[in-house]
Amino acid sequence: xxxxxxxxxxxxxxxxxxxxxxxxxxxxxxxxxxxxxxxxxxxxxxxxxxxxxxxxxxxxxxxxxxxxxxxxxxxxxxxxxxxxxxxxxxxxxxxxxxxxxxxxxxxxxxxxxxxxxxxxxxxxxxxxxxxxxxxxxxxxxxxxxxxxxxxxxxxxxxxxxxxxxxxxxxxxxxxxxxxxxxxxxxxxxxxxxxxxxxxxxxxxxxxxxxxxxxxxxxxxxxxxxxxxxxxxxxxxxxxxxxxxxxxxxxxxxxxxxxxxxxxxxxxxxxxxxxxxxxxxxxxxxxxxxxxxxxxxxxxxxxxxxxxxxxxxxxxxxxxxxxxxxxxxxxxxxxxxxxxxxxxxxxxxxxxxxxxxxxxxxxxxxxxxxxxxxxxxxxxxxxxxxxxxxxxxxxxxxxxxxxxxxxxxxxxxxxxxxxxxxxxxxxxxxxxxxxxxxxxxxxxxxxxxxxxxxxxxxxxxxxxxxxxxxxxxxxxxxxxxxxxxxxxxxxxx
Numbered sequence: 369x370x371x372x373x374x375x376x377x378x379x380x381x382x383x384x385x386x387x388x389x390x391x392x393x394x395x396x397x398x399x400x401x402x403x404x405x406x407x408x409x410x411x412x413x414x415x416x417x418x419x420x421x422x423x424x425x426x427x428x429x430x431x432x433x434x435x436x437x438x439x440x441x442x443x444x445x446x447x448x449x450x451x452x453x454x455x456x457x458x459x460x461x462x463x464x465x466x467x468x469x470x471x472x473x474x475x476x477x478x479x480x481x482x483x484x485x486x487x488x489x490x491x492x493x494x495x496x497x498x499x500x501x502x503x504x505x506x507x508x509x510x511x512x513x514x515x516x517x518x519x520x521x522x523x524x525x526x527x528x529x530x531x532x533x534x535x536x537x538x539x540x541x542x543x544x545x546x547x548x549x550x551x552x553x554x555x556x557x558x559x560x561x562x563x564x565x566x567x568x569x570x571x572x573x574x575x576x577x578x579x580x581x582x583x584x585x586x587x588x589x590x591x592x593x594x595x596x597x598x599x600x601x602x603x604x605x606x607x608x609x610x611x612x613x614x615x616x617x618x619x620x621x622x623x624x625x626x627x628x629x630x631x632x633x634x635x636x637x638x639x640x641x642x643x644x645x646x647x648x649x650x651x652x653x654x655x656x657x658x659x660x661x662x663x664x665x666x667x668x669x670x671x672x673x674x675x676x677x678x679x680x681x682x683x684x685x686x687x688x689x690x691x692x693x694x695x696x697x698x699x700x701x702x703x704x705x706x707x708x709x710x711x712x713x714x715x716x717x718x719x720x721x722x723x724x725x726x727x728x729x730x731x732x733x734x735x736x737x738x739x740x741x742x743x744x745x746x747x748x749x750x751x752x753x754x755x756x757x758x759x760x761x762x763x764x765x766x767x768x769x770x771x772x773x774x775x776x777x778x779x780x781x782x783x784x785x786x787x788x789x790x791x792x793x794x795x796x797x798x799x800x801x802x803x804x805x806x807x808x809x810x811x812x813x814x815x816x817x818x819x820x821x822x823x824x825x826x827x828x829x830x831x832x833x834x835x836x837x838x839x840x841x842x843x844x845x846x847x848x849x850x851x852x853x854x855x856x857x858x859x860x
Contacts, residue, residue, distance in 0.1 A: 378410025379461050379559050385413035385582050386565050388426035389575030392419075398582055400465050400558060403699045403732045404690060409465045412558045415581040417590040420550075423579035424596040427521045427548035430576035437491050439572070440544050444488035447571035451564070452481045458532060458563055466531055466557045467654050469690045469698045480533045480564070483814045486831040487540025493835045494545065499843065509848030517842035518546035519620065520598035523591045525612070526553050527603050528701050529656045531560035537814070538601045539564070541834035543573060547598075550579040552591050556701050558582045592616045599838065603658075605752075606823050622827040622837055624819055626658035627779030628752045629809035632769045632794060633674055635667040636786035641806070643677030646758065649782070649810030651685060651736045654700050655756035659780055659810040662753055664760045665769040671762035675740065678760060679724040682736045697756060699732040706734045709755035712747040719743040726756070750776055766794060774799045779820040782808035801825075 377384040383391025384398070396411040413419070451458065455477045462473035496515035501507030524538035535551055542549040553561035558580070565580045581587055592600050592612050599620035602612055606625045613621060631649070633642050649661040666674045685696040700706040710729040716739060717723060726737030736756040742749045748757055763769040773781060774797075781800040785791050795803040801820035804811045812818055817828040827837050 377412065377559075377562070379464075379563065380457070381559060381562050382566060383413075384411060384558075384562070385415055385419065386562065386569075386578070386580045387415065387419050387423045388579070398555070398558075398584075400556065401702075402464055403467055403556075403701050403703075405731070406703070410559055412562070412582040414583045415587050416583075417586075420581050420587065420590040420594060423550050423581055424521055424591070424594045426576040427550055427579055428596045430574055431518060431520055431546070431548050433574065435546065435574060435577070437494065437544075437546070440546065441488045441491050443568070443572035444484050444540060444544060447568050447573070448481050448484035448488065450567045450571055451477060451484060454563075454567065458560070461559050461563055462532055462557075463690045465559050466528055467656055467690075467698055467701050469692075469695045471693055471695075472653060472698075473690075476530060476533050479814060480536045483533055483536040483831065484540050486815050487536070487544050487835075490541065490544050490832045490835045493832045494839060496841070499845070501845075510845055512843055512845040514841040514843045516545070516836075516839040518839055520547060521596055522547045522549045522838060523594070523597045523600045524549050524551045525588055525592070525600065525602040525604065526551060526561065528554035528557040529653055529658075531557035532564055533814075534603055535561045535564050537829050537831070537834065539568065539578060541831055542601075542838050543568075543577065545835050545839040547838055548577045548579075550581060550591060550597070552581050552583075552588045555582070555584050588612075589615060601829075601834075601838075620837070622829070622834070624658065624779075624825045624829055625823060626752050626754070627800075627820055627824045628662050628750070628776040629659060629778050629780055629782075629800075630663040630665060630773035630776075630798075631661050631782040631784070631808050632766075632773060632798075633664065633666045633670065634766065634783075634785040634787070634790060635669040636790070637670065637784035637806075638786070639670060639674050639677055642784040643674055643681055645782075645784075645808045646678055647681035647685070649808035650758040651682065651697055651756045652810065654697050654734070655736075656701060656705075656754050657810065658752075659812060660754070661758055661782070661808045661810060663749065663773070663776070664758060665763045665772050666760060667766075667769070668762045668764055671760070675724065675738075675760050678758070679738050682738050682758075683725045685736050687733055687735055697733075697736055700734055700755060701732075703732040705755070706732045709734050709753060709757060712751075712753065712755075713737060713739070713757060716742050716746040716748045719746055721746065721748075766790065770794060770797050777820070777823050778809070779824045780804065780809040780811070782811075801828075
């Protein structure tokens with residue numbers, strides 16, 4: 369790396385990368401911008417393959433050093449306390465380098481505290497059991513048990529939309545399970561990951577057990593192809609996931625890949641409740657959320673009333689600077705992403721769709737948009753928009769709504785109905801990782817098993833489920849014959 373760039377990290381951080389237990393303070397050549405206006409938010413390292421190799425090798429060595437479970441638990445409990453104490457600092461970082469308003473950023477910090485607390489408590493998952501060898505003829509003279517052992521080095525690839533809590537969702541379970549973790553954060557929001565790493569070190573995590581390498585796709589490729597990486601935990605899009613899977617080869621993959629999430633509203637639903645939840649679920653974080661509501665299928669009998677309420681609620685949202693506590697919707701992560709959403713909406717409008725509010729861009733801001741009459745096959749209907757756009761579609765029956773909802777890949781789904789039997793029957797028939805009754809797809813409790821089917825991902829996050837995925841059973845078997853003699857001296 370060159371030495372002509374700034375030599376200090378932004379936001380009061382000790383460095384612009386954390387490699388092999390050492391903070392990199394010089395040659396920080398990777399610029400990070402505030403999406404509000406493109407102004408410079410800070411500089412981090414542009415780590416190359418040599419840096420990644422050093423980080424992974426040091427992490428692999430660290431895994432061989434003793435770090436008892438009780439110490440891991442105490443470190444994560446202390447990290448949760450420190451995150452809570454440092455909440456204003458962390459929320460400022462999240463909001464400045466990312467898309468979230470300051471209120472949304474503060475909410476993410478609170479979730480990070482919960483994720484770390486849950487991670488500390490998840491040591492209870494690392495239980496083994498006695499193996500029932502006596503139940504087989506060949507095993508009758510053997511004794512044995514298994515414990516859950518760490519995998520080794522976990523590569524964590526994290527996105528921009530939850531730049532603190534999704535790092536915690538990977539690092540916390542990895543560490544409590546006894547692994548080391550090397551994080552490659554999104555190139556748009558690396559400071560949030562660096563801040564959490566700094567807190568983890570302060571909390572007592574051994575230095576080389578956690579690393580943060582920064583940069584672009586080349587940095588990520590060097591990490592996922594490194595032979596010292598035992599497993600890869602990735603959150604992002606399916607196209608990137610396919611490239612990672614092809615490059616990584618035969619090793620464990622944990623992937624959360626988003627989806628095009630539907631909400632079904634029946635004729636018996638409370639329309640005010642449904643509309644309010646849909647507006648909140650569609651436009652939080654400027655729609656850049658893997659759980660965002662994108663498609664609404666409304667029974668024809670209540671379609672017009674629901675649409676009017678959604679349109680009114682959307683039009684009342686305040687679009688503006690992230691620092692204004694009255695702002696509901698901030699910028700998208702970049703002007704290029706806002707322009708992409710603009711192009712998708714414009715194409716739908718050209719094909720006959722109607723915009724009831726929004727459908728305009730100002731720089732990196734795209735105003736919350738409600739569409740109807742979207743043509744079949746339009747990107748805004750069949751692909752994950754990952755922006756502030758929702759489409760409302762009338763349906764003649766529950767069967768039609770379910771078929772339409774299942775026509776695109778969903779991570780989660782929502783149902784609004786006043787009839788319990790309808791809710792349960794519909795939930796059984798929807799293809800999604802979770803179905804929320806009288807709520808939208810935009811619900812995640814950090815302890816729940818989180819993920820989807822098919823191209824929505826591989827495996828599950830949610831702290832204890834991630835701990836299970838980041839550990840494996842390891843058997844100890846005592847063969848037949850006399851038991852080994854103890855070397856301990858015994859007195860009568």
